[in-house]
Amino acid sequence: MLLALDVGNTNTVFALIDGGEPVAQWRASTSSQWTADEYAVWLSQMLSIDGTFKLTDLTDCIISTVVPQSLFNLRNFARRYCGGEPMIVDEKSVPGIEVRIDRPSEVGADRLVNAVGAHVKYGGPLVVVDSGTATNFDVVGEDGAFLGGIIAPGINLSMQALHTAAARLPRIAIERPPKVIGTTTVGAMQAGVFWGYVDLIEGLLARIREEFGAPMKVVATGGISSLYKDAAKTIDYFDPDLTIRGLTEIARRIRSA
Structure with missing residues:
Protein backbone atom coordinates (compact mmCIF):
# COMPACT_ATOMS: atom_id res chain seq x y z
CA MET A 1 0.00 0.00 0.00
CA VAL A 89 8.74 15.02 -5.93
CA ASP A 90 10.77 17.77 -7.61
CA GLU A 91 11.03 19.24 -11.10
CA LYS A 92 13.39 16.42 -12.21
CA SER A 93 11.44 13.50 -10.76
CA VAL A 94 7.98 13.94 -12.32
CA PRO A 95 7.65 12.01 -15.60
CA GLY A 96 5.37 13.39 -18.28
CA ILE A 97 5.31 17.06 -17.31
CA GLU A 98 7.43 19.76 -18.90
CA VAL A 99 8.24 22.74 -16.68
CA ARG A 100 8.27 25.75 -19.02
CA ILE A 101 9.41 28.53 -16.71
CA ASP A 102 12.67 30.47 -16.60
CA ARG A 103 14.08 28.57 -13.60
CA PRO A 104 12.46 25.14 -13.32
CA SER A 105 14.34 24.34 -10.11
CA GLU A 106 12.39 27.09 -8.31
CA VAL A 107 8.94 25.60 -8.78
CA GLY A 108 7.48 24.10 -5.60
CA ALA A 109 6.71 20.41 -5.47
CA ASP A 110 3.12 21.17 -4.45
CA ARG A 111 2.54 23.16 -7.63
CA LEU A 112 3.81 20.34 -9.85
CA VAL A 113 1.70 17.77 -8.02
CA ASN A 114 -1.43 19.91 -8.44
CA ALA A 115 -0.69 20.43 -12.12
CA VAL A 116 -0.47 16.67 -12.69
CA GLY A 117 -3.57 15.90 -10.62
CA ALA A 118 -5.66 18.56 -12.37
CA HIS A 119 -4.57 17.67 -15.90
CA VAL A 120 -5.23 13.95 -15.38
CA LYS A 121 -8.84 14.58 -14.36
CA TYR A 122 -9.84 17.78 -16.17
CA GLY A 123 -7.47 18.14 -19.12
CA GLY A 124 -6.04 21.47 -20.17
CA PRO A 125 -5.56 24.31 -20.45
CA LEU A 126 -6.51 25.17 -16.89
CA VAL A 127 -5.65 27.15 -13.78
CA VAL A 128 -5.28 25.51 -10.37
CA VAL A 129 -6.10 27.80 -7.43
CA ASP A 130 -4.53 26.26 -4.32
CA SER A 131 -5.53 28.05 -1.11
CA GLY A 132 -3.26 27.48 1.85
CA THR A 133 -0.59 29.48 3.63
CA ALA A 134 -0.09 31.11 0.24
CA THR A 135 -2.60 31.17 -2.60
CA ASN A 136 -1.09 29.73 -5.78
CA PHE A 137 -2.52 30.24 -9.25
CA ASP A 138 -0.83 27.63 -11.46
CA VAL A 139 -1.31 27.60 -15.22
CA VAL A 140 -1.28 24.23 -16.98
CA GLY A 141 -1.12 23.96 -20.76
CA GLU A 142 -3.28 21.80 -22.99
CA ASP A 143 -0.47 19.22 -23.10
CA GLY A 144 -0.08 19.21 -19.31
CA ALA A 145 3.00 21.43 -19.20
CA PHE A 146 3.50 23.70 -16.20
CA LEU A 147 3.53 27.25 -17.59
CA GLY A 148 3.97 29.36 -14.45
CA GLY A 149 1.51 31.34 -12.41
CA ILE A 150 1.02 33.65 -9.44
CA ILE A 151 1.82 33.35 -5.73
CA ALA A 152 -0.25 35.58 -3.44
CA PRO A 153 -0.68 35.73 0.35
CA GLY A 154 -3.22 33.32 1.82
CA ILE A 155 -6.27 34.50 3.72
CA ASN A 156 -4.81 33.42 7.08
CA LEU A 157 -1.75 35.58 6.47
CA SER A 158 -3.99 38.57 5.76
CA MET A 159 -5.89 38.04 8.99
CA GLN A 160 -2.70 37.59 10.98
CA ALA A 161 -1.23 40.77 9.51
CA LEU A 162 -4.30 42.80 10.51
CA HIS A 163 -4.21 41.52 14.07
CA THR A 164 -0.44 41.85 14.46
CA ALA A 165 0.04 45.28 12.91
CA ALA A 166 -3.01 47.07 14.33
CA ALA A 167 -3.14 47.13 18.13
CA ARG A 168 -6.92 47.53 18.42
CA LEU A 169 -7.96 44.95 15.84
CA PRO A 170 -8.82 41.54 17.34
CA ARG A 171 -8.04 38.09 16.06
CA ILE A 172 -11.13 36.90 14.17
CA ALA A 173 -12.48 33.65 12.75
CA ILE A 174 -12.55 33.11 9.00
CA GLU A 175 -16.16 33.09 7.86
CA ARG A 176 -18.44 34.66 5.27
CA PRO A 177 -20.04 37.78 6.80
CA PRO A 178 -23.80 38.28 6.44
CA LYS A 179 -23.28 41.56 4.54
CA VAL A 180 -20.52 43.47 2.80
CA ILE A 181 -20.76 46.68 4.80
CA GLY A 182 -19.75 45.81 8.34
CA THR A 183 -21.42 47.64 11.23
CA THR A 184 -19.00 46.32 13.87
CA THR A 185 -15.21 46.08 13.91
CA VAL A 186 -15.34 42.29 13.58
CA GLY A 187 -17.93 42.50 10.79
CA ALA A 188 -15.86 45.06 8.91
CA MET A 189 -12.74 42.91 9.25
CA GLN A 190 -14.54 39.77 8.11
CA ALA A 191 -15.97 41.60 5.09
CA GLY A 192 -12.56 42.97 4.15
CA VAL A 193 -10.75 39.66 4.53
CA PHE A 194 -13.43 37.42 2.97
CA TRP A 195 -14.57 39.58 0.06
CA GLY A 196 -11.09 40.95 -0.47
CA TYR A 197 -9.87 37.37 -0.85
CA VAL A 198 -12.70 36.41 -3.22
CA ASP A 199 -12.07 39.50 -5.35
CA LEU A 200 -8.32 38.79 -5.37
CA ILE A 201 -9.08 35.33 -6.76
CA GLU A 202 -11.57 36.51 -9.35
CA GLY A 203 -9.49 39.51 -10.37
CA LEU A 204 -6.31 37.51 -10.88
CA LEU A 205 -8.16 34.77 -12.75
CA ALA A 206 -9.58 37.41 -15.11
CA ARG A 207 -6.09 38.76 -15.78
CA ILE A 208 -4.67 35.25 -16.34
CA ARG A 209 -7.42 34.41 -18.83
CA GLU A 210 -6.95 37.70 -20.67
CA GLU A 211 -3.20 37.20 -20.98
CA PHE A 212 -3.50 33.50 -21.90
CA GLY A 213 -5.91 34.35 -24.70
CA ALA A 214 -7.88 31.09 -24.78
CA PRO A 215 -10.65 29.44 -22.76
CA MET A 216 -9.39 27.86 -19.53
CA LYS A 217 -10.96 25.71 -16.84
CA VAL A 218 -10.40 26.70 -13.21
CA VAL A 219 -9.97 24.13 -10.43
CA ALA A 220 -9.79 25.13 -6.76
CA THR A 221 -8.20 23.03 -4.03
CA GLY A 222 -6.56 23.46 -0.63
CA GLY A 223 -7.78 23.68 2.93
CA ILE A 224 -9.39 27.12 2.55
CA SER A 225 -11.19 26.54 -0.75
CA SER A 226 -14.44 25.40 0.87
CA LEU A 227 -14.74 28.86 2.45
CA TYR A 228 -15.41 30.62 -0.85
CA LYS A 229 -17.05 27.76 -2.75
CA ASP A 230 -20.36 29.57 -3.18
CA ALA A 231 -18.87 33.05 -3.55
CA ALA A 232 -16.22 32.76 -6.30
CA LYS A 233 -18.25 32.43 -9.49
CA THR A 234 -15.24 32.11 -11.83
CA ILE A 235 -14.20 28.70 -10.45
CA ASP A 236 -15.48 25.68 -12.35
CA TYR A 237 -14.53 22.83 -10.02
CA PHE A 238 -13.74 22.45 -6.31
CA ASP A 239 -11.56 19.39 -5.74
CA PRO A 240 -10.22 18.76 -2.21
CA ASP A 241 -8.47 15.54 -3.32
CA LEU A 242 -6.51 17.12 -6.17
CA THR A 243 -3.06 16.95 -4.52
CA ILE A 244 -3.44 13.35 -3.40
CA ARG A 245 -4.59 12.39 -6.90
CA GLY A 246 -1.50 14.09 -8.31
CA LEU A 247 0.80 12.22 -5.93
CA THR A 248 -0.88 8.93 -6.82
CA GLU A 249 -0.42 9.57 -10.54
CA ILE A 250 3.22 10.62 -10.12
CA ALA A 251 3.95 7.46 -8.13
CA ARG A 252 2.35 5.38 -10.89
CA ARG A 253 4.46 7.10 -13.54
CA ILE A 254 7.70 6.65 -11.58
CA ARG A 255 7.01 2.97 -11.00
CA SER A 256 6.29 2.34 -14.68
CA ALA A 257 9.14 4.50 -16.05
Missing part, protein backbone atom coordinates in the same frame (compact mmCIF):
# COMPACT_ATOMS: atom_id res chain seq x y z
CA LEU A 2 1.27 3.47 -0.92
CA LEU A 3 1.60 6.24 1.64
CA ALA A 4 1.35 9.70 0.04
CA LEU A 5 2.67 12.63 2.08
CA ASP A 6 1.79 16.21 1.17
CA VAL A 7 3.88 18.44 3.46
CA GLY A 8 2.72 22.07 3.41
CA ASN A 9 3.90 25.04 5.40
CA THR A 10 1.01 24.69 7.85
CA ASN A 11 -0.34 21.13 7.60
CA THR A 12 0.82 17.71 6.46
CA VAL A 13 -1.62 15.28 4.85
CA PHE A 14 -1.05 11.54 5.18
CA ALA A 15 -3.04 9.50 2.64
CA LEU A 16 -3.20 5.73 2.12
CA ILE A 17 -3.52 4.69 -1.51
CA ASP A 18 -4.71 1.18 -2.37
CA GLY A 19 -5.13 0.14 -5.98
CA GLY A 20 -4.72 3.71 -7.14
CA GLU A 21 -7.51 5.05 -4.91
CA PRO A 22 -7.29 6.90 -1.58
CA VAL A 23 -8.75 4.77 1.21
CA ALA A 24 -7.84 6.84 4.30
CA GLN A 25 -6.51 10.31 5.03
CA TRP A 26 -5.30 12.27 8.06
CA ARG A 27 -3.97 15.77 8.65
CA ALA A 28 -1.38 16.97 11.20
CA SER A 29 0.40 20.25 11.88
CA THR A 30 3.66 20.39 9.95
CA SER A 31 6.75 20.10 12.13
CA SER A 32 10.34 19.86 10.92
CA GLN A 33 11.28 18.64 14.43
CA TRP A 34 9.48 15.29 14.32
CA THR A 35 11.85 12.32 14.15
CA ALA A 36 11.24 9.26 11.97
CA ASP A 37 9.98 7.35 14.99
CA GLU A 38 7.62 10.16 16.01
CA TYR A 39 6.04 10.06 12.55
CA ALA A 40 5.64 6.30 12.97
CA VAL A 41 4.05 6.62 16.43
CA TRP A 42 1.59 9.28 15.26
CA LEU A 43 0.59 7.37 12.12
CA SER A 44 0.27 4.12 14.09
CA GLN A 45 -2.19 5.84 16.42
CA MET A 46 -4.26 7.12 13.49
CA LEU A 47 -4.28 3.66 11.92
CA SER A 48 -5.31 2.14 15.24
CA ILE A 49 -8.21 4.57 15.58
CA ASP A 50 -9.34 3.75 12.04
CA GLY A 51 -8.96 0.03 12.74
CA THR A 52 -8.75 -1.02 9.07
CA PHE A 53 -5.03 -0.86 8.31
CA LYS A 54 -1.69 -1.33 10.08
CA LEU A 55 1.70 0.30 9.70
CA THR A 56 3.03 -2.99 8.32
CA ASP A 57 0.63 -2.66 5.37
CA LEU A 58 2.76 0.17 3.95
CA THR A 59 4.97 -0.92 1.06
CA ASP A 60 5.89 2.36 -0.62
CA CYS A 61 5.97 6.11 0.00
CA ILE A 62 5.88 9.29 -2.07
CA ILE A 63 6.66 12.69 -0.55
CA SER A 64 5.90 16.20 -1.73
CA THR A 65 7.21 18.89 0.60
CA VAL A 66 7.66 22.65 0.58
CA VAL A 67 9.51 22.43 3.92
CA PRO A 68 13.05 21.23 3.08
CA GLN A 69 13.97 20.87 6.77
CA SER A 70 11.41 18.06 7.14
CA LEU A 71 12.80 15.88 4.36
CA PHE A 72 15.66 14.21 6.27
CA ASN A 73 13.40 12.74 8.94
CA LEU A 74 10.67 11.87 6.44
CA ARG A 75 13.20 9.93 4.35
CA ASN A 76 14.27 7.98 7.43
CA PHE A 77 10.65 7.33 8.35
CA ALA A 78 9.93 5.94 4.87
CA ARG A 79 13.07 3.77 4.89
CA ARG A 80 12.23 2.24 8.27
CA TYR A 81 8.48 1.88 8.04
CA CYS A 82 7.35 2.08 4.40
CA GLY A 83 9.44 -0.54 2.66
CA GLY A 84 12.47 1.43 1.50
CA GLU A 85 13.60 4.58 -0.27
CA PRO A 86 10.71 7.01 -0.84
CA MET A 87 9.88 8.79 -4.09
CA ILE A 88 10.57 12.53 -3.72
Whole structure:
Protein backbone atom coordinates (compact mmCIF):
# COMPACT_ATOMS: atom_id res chain seq x y z
CA MET A 1 0.00 0.00 0.00
CA LEU A 2 1.27 3.47 -0.92
CA LEU A 3 1.60 6.24 1.64
CA ALA A 4 1.35 9.70 0.04
CA LEU A 5 2.67 12.63 2.08
CA ASP A 6 1.79 16.21 1.17
CA VAL A 7 3.88 18.44 3.46
CA GLY A 8 2.72 22.07 3.41
CA ASN A 9 3.90 25.04 5.40
CA THR A 10 1.01 24.69 7.85
CA ASN A 11 -0.34 21.13 7.60
CA THR A 12 0.82 17.71 6.46
CA VAL A 13 -1.62 15.28 4.85
CA PHE A 14 -1.05 11.54 5.18
CA ALA A 15 -3.04 9.50 2.64
CA LEU A 16 -3.20 5.73 2.12
CA ILE A 17 -3.52 4.69 -1.51
CA ASP A 18 -4.71 1.18 -2.37
CA GLY A 19 -5.13 0.14 -5.98
CA GLY A 20 -4.72 3.71 -7.14
CA GLU A 21 -7.51 5.05 -4.91
CA PRO A 22 -7.29 6.90 -1.58
CA VAL A 23 -8.75 4.77 1.21
CA ALA A 24 -7.84 6.84 4.30
CA GLN A 25 -6.51 10.31 5.03
CA TRP A 26 -5.30 12.27 8.06
CA ARG A 27 -3.97 15.77 8.65
CA ALA A 28 -1.38 16.97 11.20
CA SER A 29 0.40 20.25 11.88
CA THR A 30 3.66 20.39 9.95
CA SER A 31 6.75 20.10 12.13
CA SER A 32 10.34 19.86 10.92
CA GLN A 33 11.28 18.64 14.43
CA TRP A 34 9.48 15.29 14.32
CA THR A 35 11.85 12.32 14.15
CA ALA A 36 11.24 9.26 11.97
CA ASP A 37 9.98 7.35 14.99
CA GLU A 38 7.62 10.16 16.01
CA TYR A 39 6.04 10.06 12.55
CA ALA A 40 5.64 6.30 12.97
CA VAL A 41 4.05 6.62 16.43
CA TRP A 42 1.59 9.28 15.26
CA LEU A 43 0.59 7.37 12.12
CA SER A 44 0.27 4.12 14.09
CA GLN A 45 -2.19 5.84 16.42
CA MET A 46 -4.26 7.12 13.49
CA LEU A 47 -4.28 3.66 11.92
CA SER A 48 -5.31 2.14 15.24
CA ILE A 49 -8.21 4.57 15.58
CA ASP A 50 -9.34 3.75 12.04
CA GLY A 51 -8.96 0.03 12.74
CA THR A 52 -8.75 -1.02 9.07
CA PHE A 53 -5.03 -0.86 8.31
CA LYS A 54 -1.69 -1.33 10.08
CA LEU A 55 1.70 0.30 9.70
CA THR A 56 3.03 -2.99 8.32
CA ASP A 57 0.63 -2.66 5.37
CA LEU A 58 2.76 0.17 3.95
CA THR A 59 4.97 -0.92 1.06
CA ASP A 60 5.89 2.36 -0.62
CA CYS A 61 5.97 6.11 0.00
CA ILE A 62 5.88 9.29 -2.07
CA ILE A 63 6.66 12.69 -0.55
CA SER A 64 5.90 16.20 -1.73
CA THR A 65 7.21 18.89 0.60
CA VAL A 66 7.66 22.65 0.58
CA VAL A 67 9.51 22.43 3.92
CA PRO A 68 13.05 21.23 3.08
CA GLN A 69 13.97 20.87 6.77
CA SER A 70 11.41 18.06 7.14
CA LEU A 71 12.80 15.88 4.36
CA PHE A 72 15.66 14.21 6.27
CA ASN A 73 13.40 12.74 8.94
CA LEU A 74 10.67 11.87 6.44
CA ARG A 75 13.20 9.93 4.35
CA ASN A 76 14.27 7.98 7.43
CA PHE A 77 10.65 7.33 8.35
CA ALA A 78 9.93 5.94 4.87
CA ARG A 79 13.07 3.77 4.89
CA ARG A 80 12.23 2.24 8.27
CA TYR A 81 8.48 1.88 8.04
CA CYS A 82 7.35 2.08 4.40
CA GLY A 83 9.44 -0.54 2.66
CA GLY A 84 12.47 1.43 1.50
CA GLU A 85 13.60 4.58 -0.27
CA PRO A 86 10.71 7.01 -0.84
CA MET A 87 9.88 8.79 -4.09
CA ILE A 88 10.57 12.53 -3.72
CA VAL A 89 8.74 15.02 -5.93
CA ASP A 90 10.77 17.77 -7.61
CA GLU A 91 11.03 19.24 -11.10
CA LYS A 92 13.39 16.42 -12.21
CA SER A 93 11.44 13.50 -10.76
CA VAL A 94 7.98 13.94 -12.32
CA PRO A 95 7.65 12.01 -15.60
CA GLY A 96 5.37 13.39 -18.28
CA ILE A 97 5.31 17.06 -17.31
CA GLU A 98 7.43 19.76 -18.90
CA VAL A 99 8.24 22.74 -16.68
CA ARG A 100 8.27 25.75 -19.02
CA ILE A 101 9.41 28.53 -16.71
CA ASP A 102 12.67 30.47 -16.60
CA ARG A 103 14.08 28.57 -13.60
CA PRO A 104 12.46 25.14 -13.32
CA SER A 105 14.34 24.34 -10.11
CA GLU A 106 12.39 27.09 -8.31
CA VAL A 107 8.94 25.60 -8.78
CA GLY A 108 7.48 24.10 -5.60
CA ALA A 109 6.71 20.41 -5.47
CA ASP A 110 3.12 21.17 -4.45
CA ARG A 111 2.54 23.16 -7.63
CA LEU A 112 3.81 20.34 -9.85
CA VAL A 113 1.70 17.77 -8.02
CA ASN A 114 -1.43 19.91 -8.44
CA ALA A 115 -0.69 20.43 -12.12
CA VAL A 116 -0.47 16.67 -12.69
CA GLY A 117 -3.57 15.90 -10.62
CA ALA A 118 -5.66 18.56 -12.37
CA HIS A 119 -4.57 17.67 -15.90
CA VAL A 120 -5.23 13.95 -15.38
CA LYS A 121 -8.84 14.58 -14.36
CA TYR A 122 -9.84 17.78 -16.17
CA GLY A 123 -7.47 18.14 -19.12
CA GLY A 124 -6.04 21.47 -20.17
CA PRO A 125 -5.56 24.31 -20.45
CA LEU A 126 -6.51 25.17 -16.89
CA VAL A 127 -5.65 27.15 -13.78
CA VAL A 128 -5.28 25.51 -10.37
CA VAL A 129 -6.10 27.80 -7.43
CA ASP A 130 -4.53 26.26 -4.32
CA SER A 131 -5.53 28.05 -1.11
CA GLY A 132 -3.26 27.48 1.85
CA THR A 133 -0.59 29.48 3.63
CA ALA A 134 -0.09 31.11 0.24
CA THR A 135 -2.60 31.17 -2.60
CA ASN A 136 -1.09 29.73 -5.78
CA PHE A 137 -2.52 30.24 -9.25
CA ASP A 138 -0.83 27.63 -11.46
CA VAL A 139 -1.31 27.60 -15.22
CA VAL A 140 -1.28 24.23 -16.98
CA GLY A 141 -1.12 23.96 -20.76
CA GLU A 142 -3.28 21.80 -22.99
CA ASP A 143 -0.47 19.22 -23.10
CA GLY A 144 -0.08 19.21 -19.31
CA ALA A 145 3.00 21.43 -19.20
CA PHE A 146 3.50 23.70 -16.20
CA LEU A 147 3.53 27.25 -17.59
CA GLY A 148 3.97 29.36 -14.45
CA GLY A 149 1.51 31.34 -12.41
CA ILE A 150 1.02 33.65 -9.44
CA ILE A 151 1.82 33.35 -5.73
CA ALA A 152 -0.25 35.58 -3.44
CA PRO A 153 -0.68 35.73 0.35
CA GLY A 154 -3.22 33.32 1.82
CA ILE A 155 -6.27 34.50 3.72
CA ASN A 156 -4.81 33.42 7.08
CA LEU A 157 -1.75 35.58 6.47
CA SER A 158 -3.99 38.57 5.76
CA MET A 159 -5.89 38.04 8.99
CA GLN A 160 -2.70 37.59 10.98
CA ALA A 161 -1.23 40.77 9.51
CA LEU A 162 -4.30 42.80 10.51
CA HIS A 163 -4.21 41.52 14.07
CA THR A 164 -0.44 41.85 14.46
CA ALA A 165 0.04 45.28 12.91
CA ALA A 166 -3.01 47.07 14.33
CA ALA A 167 -3.14 47.13 18.13
CA ARG A 168 -6.92 47.53 18.42
CA LEU A 169 -7.96 44.95 15.84
CA PRO A 170 -8.82 41.54 17.34
CA ARG A 171 -8.04 38.09 16.06
CA ILE A 172 -11.13 36.90 14.17
CA ALA A 173 -12.48 33.65 12.75
CA ILE A 174 -12.55 33.11 9.00
CA GLU A 175 -16.16 33.09 7.86
CA ARG A 176 -18.44 34.66 5.27
CA PRO A 177 -20.04 37.78 6.80
CA PRO A 178 -23.80 38.28 6.44
CA LYS A 179 -23.28 41.56 4.54
CA VAL A 180 -20.52 43.47 2.80
CA ILE A 181 -20.76 46.68 4.80
CA GLY A 182 -19.75 45.81 8.34
CA THR A 183 -21.42 47.64 11.23
CA THR A 184 -19.00 46.32 13.87
CA THR A 185 -15.21 46.08 13.91
CA VAL A 186 -15.34 42.29 13.58
CA GLY A 187 -17.93 42.50 10.79
CA ALA A 188 -15.86 45.06 8.91
CA MET A 189 -12.74 42.91 9.25
CA GLN A 190 -14.54 39.77 8.11
CA ALA A 191 -15.97 41.60 5.09
CA GLY A 192 -12.56 42.97 4.15
CA VAL A 193 -10.75 39.66 4.53
CA PHE A 194 -13.43 37.42 2.97
CA TRP A 195 -14.57 39.58 0.06
CA GLY A 196 -11.09 40.95 -0.47
CA TYR A 197 -9.87 37.37 -0.85
CA VAL A 198 -12.70 36.41 -3.22
CA ASP A 199 -12.07 39.50 -5.35
CA LEU A 200 -8.32 38.79 -5.37
CA ILE A 201 -9.08 35.33 -6.76
CA GLU A 202 -11.57 36.51 -9.35
CA GLY A 203 -9.49 39.51 -10.37
CA LEU A 204 -6.31 37.51 -10.88
CA LEU A 205 -8.16 34.77 -12.75
CA ALA A 206 -9.58 37.41 -15.11
CA ARG A 207 -6.09 38.76 -15.78
CA ILE A 208 -4.67 35.25 -16.34
CA ARG A 209 -7.42 34.41 -18.83
CA GLU A 210 -6.95 37.70 -20.67
CA GLU A 211 -3.20 37.20 -20.98
CA PHE A 212 -3.50 33.50 -21.90
CA GLY A 213 -5.91 34.35 -24.70
CA ALA A 214 -7.88 31.09 -24.78
CA PRO A 215 -10.65 29.44 -22.76
CA MET A 216 -9.39 27.86 -19.53
CA LYS A 217 -10.96 25.71 -16.84
CA VAL A 218 -10.40 26.70 -13.21
CA VAL A 219 -9.97 24.13 -10.43
CA ALA A 220 -9.79 25.13 -6.76
CA THR A 221 -8.20 23.03 -4.03
CA GLY A 222 -6.56 23.46 -0.63
CA GLY A 223 -7.78 23.68 2.93
CA ILE A 224 -9.39 27.12 2.55
CA SER A 225 -11.19 26.54 -0.75
CA SER A 226 -14.44 25.40 0.87
CA LEU A 227 -14.74 28.86 2.45
CA TYR A 228 -15.41 30.62 -0.85
CA LYS A 229 -17.05 27.76 -2.75
CA ASP A 230 -20.36 29.57 -3.18
CA ALA A 231 -18.87 33.05 -3.55
CA ALA A 232 -16.22 32.76 -6.30
CA LYS A 233 -18.25 32.43 -9.49
CA THR A 234 -15.24 32.11 -11.83
CA ILE A 235 -14.20 28.70 -10.45
CA ASP A 236 -15.48 25.68 -12.35
CA TYR A 237 -14.53 22.83 -10.02
CA PHE A 238 -13.74 22.45 -6.31
CA ASP A 239 -11.56 19.39 -5.74
CA PRO A 240 -10.22 18.76 -2.21
CA ASP A 241 -8.47 15.54 -3.32
CA LEU A 242 -6.51 17.12 -6.17
CA THR A 243 -3.06 16.95 -4.52
CA ILE A 244 -3.44 13.35 -3.40
CA ARG A 245 -4.59 12.39 -6.90
CA GLY A 246 -1.50 14.09 -8.31
CA LEU A 247 0.80 12.22 -5.93
CA THR A 248 -0.88 8.93 -6.82
CA GLU A 249 -0.42 9.57 -10.54
CA ILE A 250 3.22 10.62 -10.12
CA ALA A 251 3.95 7.46 -8.13
CA ARG A 252 2.35 5.38 -10.89
CA ARG A 253 4.46 7.10 -13.54
CA ILE A 254 7.70 6.65 -11.58
CA ARG A 255 7.01 2.97 -11.00
CA SER A 256 6.29 2.34 -14.68
CA ALA A 257 9.14 4.50 -16.05
